[in-house]
Amino acid sequence: MALLDVSDIHVRYGDMVALRGLSLKVEEGEVVCIIGPNGAGKSTTLAAIAGGVRPYRGEIRYDGQPILGTPPDKIATMGVSLVPEGRHIFGSLTVAENLIIGAYMRKDKAEVARDRERILALLPRLAERIDFPAGRLSGGEQQMLAVARAVMTRPKLLLVDEPSLGLAPKIVDQIYEILLELRKTEGLTLVINEQSSNRVLKFADRVNVLRQGEIRLAGTAAELADGAAIRQAYFGFEHGAQPAPAMQTPTQASTGGAA
Numbered sequence: 001m002a003l004l005d006v007s008d009i010h011v012r013y014g015d016m017v018a019l020r021g022l023s024l025k026v027e028e029g030e031v032v033c034i035i036g037p038n039g040a041g042k043s044t045t046l047a048a049i050a051g052g053v054r055p056y057r058g059e060i061r062y063d064g065q066p067i068l069g070t071p072p073d074k075i076a077t078m079g080v081s082l083v084p085e086g087r088h089i090f091g092s093l094t095v096a097e098n099l100i101i102g103a104y105m106r107k108d109k110a111e112v113a114r115d116r117e118r119i120l121a122l123l124p125r126l127a128e129r130i131d132f133p134a135g136r137l138s139g140g141e142q143q144m145l146a147v148a149r150a151v152m153t154r155p156k157l158l159l160v161d162e163p164s165l166g167l168a169p170k171i172v173d174q175i176y177e178i179l180l181e182l183r184k185t186e187g188l189t190l191v192i193n194e195q196s197s198n199r200v201l202k203f204a205d206r207v208n209v210l211r212q213g214e215i216r217l218a219g220t221a222a223e224l225a226d227g228a229a230i231r232q233a234y235f236g237f238e239h240g241a242q243p244a245p246a247m248q249t250p251t252q253a254s255t256g257g258a259a
């Protein structure tokens with residue numbers, strides 16, 4: 001049984017259709033990436049799984065249980081945690097206080113303290129800055145803090161929305177190394193959104209290309225390694241070839257080169 005089974009979900013914001021029949025299965029322990037251009041529906045997909053957005057059609061099962069319609073706080077206690085795009089850490093609070101907020105729903109305080117020490121041992125830069133206001137951290141450190149805060153809820157399934165946004169390539173590599181290390185030490189399953197396939201093909205087990213609210217391509221990283229099928233699915237035409245004018249939407253036009 002898949003840990004996460006998203007089946008034919010449809011999401012609309014008013015008249016705007018964001019997801020049109022999206023299906024996705026994630027097995028326990030996998031790293032599954034969703035890539036796609038701006039506005040493809042990546043954040044909406046993670047929000048639907050975490051309970052922040054309610055699909056009007058379809059089904060989502062987590063650990064065998066139907067969760068569509070379940071409130072986000074209940075889904076979090078079931079073991080699903082979201083690292084949102086833009087990190088959303090509390091800049092005026094310290095690193096330590098941000099971590100406490102991650103664990104606020106947990107009653108097992110002794111375990112929380114042990115988890116905090118274990119996670120900080122993996123993230124020495126955060127440990128060194130434990131009493132700093134989070135707003136004074138670098139972008140990469142803030143992303144590490146956002147991940148650490150999410151892991152403090154003790155999730156089984158971690159959803160990470162565009163962890164590389166605004167970060168230098170070397171820092172992004174470090175973030176991915178940390179995510180993979182956490183997968184091992186915390187027994188996590190990961191679903192990661194990205195705009196580009198650069199790192200995804202190196203770190204993911206499976207890759208899904210999302211465009212205009214639909215999965216256009218799915219396969220293992222090994223199957224998609226040469227990138228050609230990804231480019232075709234991402235842009236809707238072979239990148240480098242001239243698209244027919246009718247195929248080029250403003251969204252596609254603004255994301256040239258990202259795949």
Ligand SMILES: Nc1ncnc2c1ncn2[C@@H]1O[C@H](COP(=O)(O)OP(=O)(O)OP(=O)(O)O)[C@@H](O)[C@H]1O
Nearest residue numbers: 013016018036037038039040041042043044045085
């Ligand atoms: N709260 C909202 N109200 C109205 N439309 C929305 C809302 N959130 C997202 N959308 C629209 O839904 C579509 C999918 O957005 P979504 O944020 O899921 O895409 P994305 O792939 O995550 O893009 P990005 O990489 O820019 O974050 C877009 O057209 C977006 O403008």
